[in-house]
Amino acid sequence: MTDDETQGTLDCDVAVVGGGPAGSAAAITLARAGRDVVLVDKATFPRDKCCGDGLTTGALRHLEALGLRPDAVASWQTVTRTIIRSPSGRTVELPLPAGPGAGTFAVVARRAELDAALLERARAEGVKVHDGHALTGATVPAGERCVHLAVDGLGTVRARYVVAADGMWSPLRKALLGGAGETEGYLGEWHAFRQYLHHGGPEAQRGLWVWFEEDLLPGYLWSFPLPDGRLNVGYGVQRGSKHWPEPLGKRMAKLWPELLARPHIRAVLGPDAEPEAPHKAWPIPARIERTILGAAGGRALFVGDAARATDPMTGEGIGQALESGVLAADAIVAAGSLRPWLAQRRYEAAVNRTLALDNRVAGLLSTHGVAHRKGIRIAVALADTNDWTRRTFGRWLFEDEPRAGLLTPARWHRRFLRRPGAYA
Ligand SMILES: Cc1cc2nc3c(=O)[nH]c(=O)nc-3n(C[C@H](O)[C@H](O)[C@H](O)COP(=O)(O)OP(=O)(O)OC[C@H]3O[C@@H](n4cnc5c(N)ncnc54)[C@H](O)[C@@H]3O)c2cc1C
Numbered sequence: 001m002t003d004d005e006t007q008g009t010l011d012c013d014v015a016v017v018g019g020g021p022a023g024s025a026a027a028i029t030l031a032r033a034g035r036d037v038v039l040v041d042k043a044t045f046p047r048d049k050c051c052g053d054g055l056t057t058g059a060l061r062h063l064e065a066l067g068l069r070p071d072a073v074a075s076w077q078t079v080t081r082t083i084i085r086s087p088s089g090r091t092v093e094l095p096l097p098a099g100p101g102a103g104t105f106a107v108v109a110r111r112a113e114l115d116a117a118l119l120e121r122a123r124a125e126g127v128k129v130h131d132g133h134a135l136t137g138a139t140v141p142a143g144e145r146c147v148h149l150a151v152d153g154l155g156t157v158r159a160r161y162v163v164a165a166d167g168m169w170s171p172l173r174k175a176l177l178g179g180a181g182e183t184e185g186y187l188g189e190w191h192a193f194r195q196y197l198h199h200g201g202p203e204a205q206r207g208l209w210v211w212f213e214e215d216l217l218p219g220y221l222w223s224f225p226l227p228d229g230r231l232n233v234g235y236g237v238q239r240g241s242k243h244w245p246e247p248l249g250k251r252m253a254k255l256w257p258e259l260l261a262r263p264h265i266r267a268v269l270g271p272d273a274e275p276e277a278p279h280k281a282w283p284i285p286a287r288i289e290r291t292i293l294g295a296a297g298g299r300a301l302f303v304g305d306a307a308r309a310t311d312p313m314t315g316e317g318i319g320q321a322l323e324s325g326v327l328a329a330d331a332i333v334a335a336g337s338l339r340p341w342l343a344q345r346r347y348e349a350a351v352n353r354t355l356a357l358d359n360r361v362a363g364l365l366s367t368h369g370v371a372h373r374k375g376i377r378i379a380v381a382l383a384d385t386n387d388w389t390r391r392t393f394g395r396w397l398f399e400d401e402p403r404a405g406l407l408t409p410a411r412w413h414r415r416f417l418r419r420p421g422a423y424a
Contacts (some may be wrong), residue, residue: 008155012038012128014332015149015159017135017172020049021059021318022304023165024118025325028066030163031125033333038159039119039127040151042134046116050194050282051318053114053232054208054224055107056399059319060422062326063118067125070423072117075110075226081207082106082394084380085264087214087373092384093207094394096421103421106208106398108224108232130154135166138175140296145338147299160337162300163328165321168285170306176295188283188308190219190315191248192236193256195279200231201270209268213259217243218371221259223269231273235259236284236315238371249281286312286363288320289356298335298344301328309355311403313362319399320355327351353410358403365403392417 016027019041027039041047053075055063070076080098085091096105123129130151137150149157149172164172174183200223209223219237226232237244237252244251256279259265266273285308294301303309303324310317327350335343368375383393395401395417405411413419 010038010154010157012036012157012159013337014038014161014163015040015147015157016127016163016165017041017149018165018167018304018306019043019045019119019122019129019131020115020165020167020304020321021118022306022321022325023163024115024122025062025066025322026163026165026303026329027122027127028125029326029329030332031122031127033329035333037127038157039122039129040133040135040149040154040157041131042152044132045119046112049111049115050192050280051111052192052194052222052224052234053108053110053226054222054316055109055114056316056319057105057395057421058399058402059322060104060107062319062322064422066118066322067121068118070107072120073109073113075108075113077108077226078104079106079108079208079225082397083207083209084383085209085211086376086380087212087217088377089264090377090380092380092390094383094390094397096394096398097391101420101424103424105395105400105421108208108226110226135171135175138162138172138300140176140299147296160299161332161340161343163325163332164300164302164306165304165325166306168283168305170302172300173295173302173306176300177292180292182292186285187239189286189312190236190238190284190310191252191281192234192284192315193252193279193281194232194234195256196276197231197233197269197273198229198276199270199272199274200225200229201268201273203268204231204270204273205229211265212376213262214373215243217373217376218366219244221265230276231269233260233269238366239283241371252281253279284310284315284317286310286315286317286359288324288351289359293348293351294344296340298340298342301331301344301347303328307351309359311362311399312359313366313403316399324351324355327354353408354402357408361404361407
């Protein structure tokens with residue numbers, strides 16, 4: 001393939017649109033398999049992404065396999081406990097394994113730094129990264145075996161395949177699927193709010209705090225510790241609930257100062273904790289099991305938030321973004337450049353065996369469990385039964401094993417919920 005930027009055309013095997021976790025994971029996997037990969041992102045990195053910055057064990061295992069080194073991310077903060085408070089005020093502390101050889105089970109890392117470091121990894125693997133260049137359109141000309149992408153400042157990128165890792169609003173999904181991509185009026189399953197605070201107190205530094213406030217259900221508030229007394233604090237609620245009518249964003253913004261001032265929350269954050277930047281809000285898409293995963297006869301595959309891959313119970317999506325990126329890349333490599341329909345079929349099958357099943361289970365647990373006061377009370381009481389339940393529940397909650405792991409024998413192994421964490 002040729003690379004002729006001067007004439008405004010760039011050819012490659014695979015184009016990846018979006019340089020978040022999903023795009024970088026796909027690009028790294030493809031480059032390692034010898035594919036010529038061009039990645040474009042409209043943002044110039046490092047760029048912020050509105051997020052809780054929490055990395056689950058599942059996400060960490062993927063990051064390790066992709067070659068990301070913790071010391072490449074300045075704000076990398078390992079955490080070894082989660083503290084959950086039910087609406088009635090009962091708290092349970094869930095310890096994660098710690099100590100020599102235990103490995104890492106939970107980390108908080110600023111997305112601005114994490115995503116830039118992962119993109120740097122992609123560059124090091126040979127991916128041609130063009131950040132600061134937005135996709136503006138996409139076509140599949142009749143009779144041609146490639147997708148043509150219109151990219152600001154680059155011209156046309158021609159690729160055998162394109163991986164759409166362009167986030168919740170996926171412009172590529174809109175360009176290729178239009179209404180068929182269910183983009184009209186879709187606002188995601190969750191809406192979430194985040195603010196960075198500084199001068200957080202010692203309680204807040206102790207672990208990942210999660211509050212199930214009665215008036216936030218179905219939803220929760222979090223405070224995740226970062227180095228130097230900084231905190232990532234935010235809350236998310238499920239869209240469409242009768243407790244949370246639209247306009248959701250405005251309602252959430254109005255409630256925010258009052259939430260931060262609640263005595264039991266302020267007691268954890270500390271008296272001196274104060275915002276260091278304005279708050280941000282963003283939707284969370286969580287319905288991969290009901291989402292179109294490919295377009296253009298299989299030449300375009302959707303991953304991460306563009307595939308609505310987030311966990312419907314917690315709103316966590318970094319691990320799912322990484323996993324879907326790897327699965328799509330594997331499918332492209334296995335199908336080869338001439339059988340795009342096979343790539344799509346393989347990708348769909350892989351997602352159905354893993355992420356879609358996990359999300360179905362998480363969706364059920366969410367609807368019948370943590371969306372209600374009673375469900376949370378039962379979950380907290382069960383988790384708090386003894387040391388074993390506290391340890392095991394903590395690991396399961398933090399996706400040490402897939403949500404539907406127990407239901408999928410293909411993913412069983414002898415050290416289920418007992419193996420070391422990542423970076424052991
Ligand atoms: C408030 C909040 C808190 C959250 N907390 C957590 C958490 O603690 N842990 C967790 O695991 N998940 C969390 N999530 C979910 C998580 O942030 C997402 O699931 C994850 O970022 C998805 O990654 P991605 O690579 O698919 O998309 P993104 O990270 O959104 O990346 C998409 C990329 O596409 C680029 N792009 C968009 N349009 C174009 C275009 N036209 N041309 C080129 N590039 C384009 C963007 O610039 C962006 O870089 C949270 C989400 C929210 C909103």
